[in-house]
Amino acid sequence: MARIIVVTSGKGGVGKTTSSAAIGTGLAQRGHSTVIIDFDVGLRNLDLIMGCERRVVYDFVNVINGEATLNQALIKDKRTEGLFILPASQTRDKDALTEEGVSKVLEELKGRFDYIVCDSPAGIEKGAQMALYFADEAIVVTNPEVSSVRDSDRILGILQSKSLRAREGQDPVKEHLLLTRYNPTRVSAGEMLSVADVEEILAIPLLGVIPESQDVLKASNQGEPVILNVDAQAGQAYSDAVDRLLGEDRAHRFLDEQKQGFLKRLLGGRG
């Protein structure tokens, strides 16, 4: 039976789409057939991050409205075997997402994939609620700053009260915390919340900590999920997070400030 995983946050710009792309790719790399759905109707981004924007013909809304079949809309990833993308429509708005429509598409995808990753839009309105409604698990992407933590707390409340699992009284949605843009130097300087601070406020299990890095921005601009960059710390951190998602035990890395050599500091090298 396919697992539906929503990647959500409440707040915008914290790294939901980057994380969806990385985690979806990681699951497929490990041999699980995976589809990533972009729920951000009207502001689609996933296709850019996945580098398949030129191959979008039909989209999620077309499938919901019966204007295209799932096969026509699904885009096969060229780099990773077993990975597909279902892009969002750029010309519609969130009202195009109906509960019946989304349910029908998800049912069909469940028969074909092991994992369905739903990339949620920001906010707590209809788009975000539809993205999390059918979820079995939720990855809550949070930056180490107070407003992001507050919004994550809010979205956790919505998961507990407005998801299908909550409505039908089933086992609650399994929650994971993914801390992104973590910068140990700024944590030491008191400019950022620490992992412990965020864990204490949100009180959910920590899936991973992704260090703040130029590699993430570079990967996004190149349309290549950062997890494919095995030399980058961010890529390795996402890899660890996927392993933990699959139930493996991995120690958290990149949490501490790195000592910079005198020369490196002098030459302005990155940490």
Added chain:
Amino acid sequence: MSTPDFLLKGSTVTVVVLELHQYDSEAFPVQLAERVARAPGLFQGSPVVISLESLPADCGAVDLAAMLQHCRDQGLRPIAFRAVPDGLQEVAAHTGLAVLPPGGGRGRTIEAPPQEPAPDIEVRTEQQPVSAGRPTRTITRPVRSGQQIYAEGGDLIVLAPVSEGAEVLADGNIHIYGPLRGRALAGVHGDATARIFCQHMDAELISVAGHFLLSDALGDTVLRKPAQVALDGDVLSVSAL
């Protein structure tokens, strides 16, 4: 969501019970007047339940309407009959007063000065339970920002954190075993004896029976420490536990 105009609640009130041992239409008003005269303030306007439990079965017809009038003449306000014998059911129903089932026989006699002959009437106060117990609501999962939990008619126990931007309310007391970072409002229907207890006081707002304090008012002795909140007169006091 619209607020309902009313709330149905169970509550326990203390009332005067007039226990009738026998009824003599001439002696009753005289004895009652004497009894009331001894403590006029005690009975003026006081609600009273007339108990027919001790009335002998063979007492015959009792003119309940006339008896009620005697009570009212003395300033009492009869509100109900208790344990009405079968023969008097119809008459009792006619008076328009409520009919209560027999009581449990508890209660104590109101102390009155020693008196010569045993009178026909004995006045007792007694707890009249209308509904038993207060429901307690127990929450085991974190109360998140934007969520609101209300324990209607009773206490609230939260075994998890209450986040900033979350709100917990109760008609009774509130106990929070995780950190309290949101708002907690106890006694929201005016119960001034309600209290808030928490293990980690870091609240945005605390309130008992409408009197509230904001986080700025929390001193170092209680901030992020186990504390309780209670109403002391008109002042909300927060003290370390």
